[in-house]
Amino acid sequence: MAAEALPEAWPLPVVEGAFALEHHRMVVAQPADATLAGYYLASVVQTEIELLQLVVAPACRRQGIGGKLLEHLIRHAPAGAHITLEVRASNHAAIALYQHHGFRQIATRVAYYRPAKPGLPREDALVMQYRGHG
Numbered sequence: 001m002a003a004e005a006l007p008e009a010w011p012l013p014v015v016e017g018a019f020a021l022e023h024h025r026m027v028v029a030q031p032a033d034a035t036l037a038g039y040y041l042a043s044v045v046q047t048e049i050e051l052l053q054l055v056v057a058p059a060c061r062r063q064g065i066g067g068k069l070l071e072h073l074i075r076h077a078p079a080g081a082h083i084t085l086e087v088r089a090s091n092h093a094a095i096a097l098y099q100h101h102g103f104r105q106i107a108t109r110v111a112y113y114r115p116a117k118p119g120l121p122r123e124d125a126l127v128m129q130y131r132g133h134g
């Protein structure tokens with residue numbers, strides 16, 4: 001699913017390896033028909049949380065699933081946690097979703113991502129953060 005959705009998708013063995021790592025959490029959204037609709041992968045080290053991947057299957061988008069996954073991450077964060085992520089500057093859907101849920105841009109990593117397609121320039125990453133209360 002990630003390979004379809006993201007140019008920077010991790011190879012499957014890397015994703016499988018992340019399951020085994022301490023401090024990593026993977027949550028899936030799976031409706032009653034048993035189709036995998038989406039998932040997120042996050043690193044959770046006390047109050048420092050990094051959202052590593054958030055992907056919703058193309059057929060399931062714009063139905064609120066990405067928002068629900070993000071809300072799950074926020075709801076289960078300890079008091080005072082910061083949730084940080086990187087997103088391609090051109091990924092307007094994801095940026096809108098994160099802004100909608102209270103994430104704000106805190107930095108830019110210039111030319112961080114490989115080109116989305118051959119021939120295009122490298123792309124900036126926006127570093128976004130959600131600051132929990134408490």
Ligand SMILES: CC(C)(COP(=O)(O)OP(=O)(O)OC[C@H]1O[C@@H](n2cnc3c(N)ncnc32)[C@H](O)[C@@H]1OP(=O)(O)O)[C@@H](O)C(=O)NCCC(=O)NCCS
Nearest residue numbers: 005054055056061062063064065066067087093094096097
């Ligand atoms: C980004 C992504 C996870 C959003 O998942 P989703 O389930 O479609 O999101 P939701 O339905 O919960 O959308 C919530 C809000 O986000 C914003 N949003 C989501 N998709 C959008 C789009 N294509 N264009 C503009 N805004 C969008 C809207 O504000 C939307 O609210 P609305 O539907 O009431 O207008 C999904 O598009 C995806 O998997 N993309 C490919 C992988 C990816 O880019 N992941 C993020 C990497 S950092």
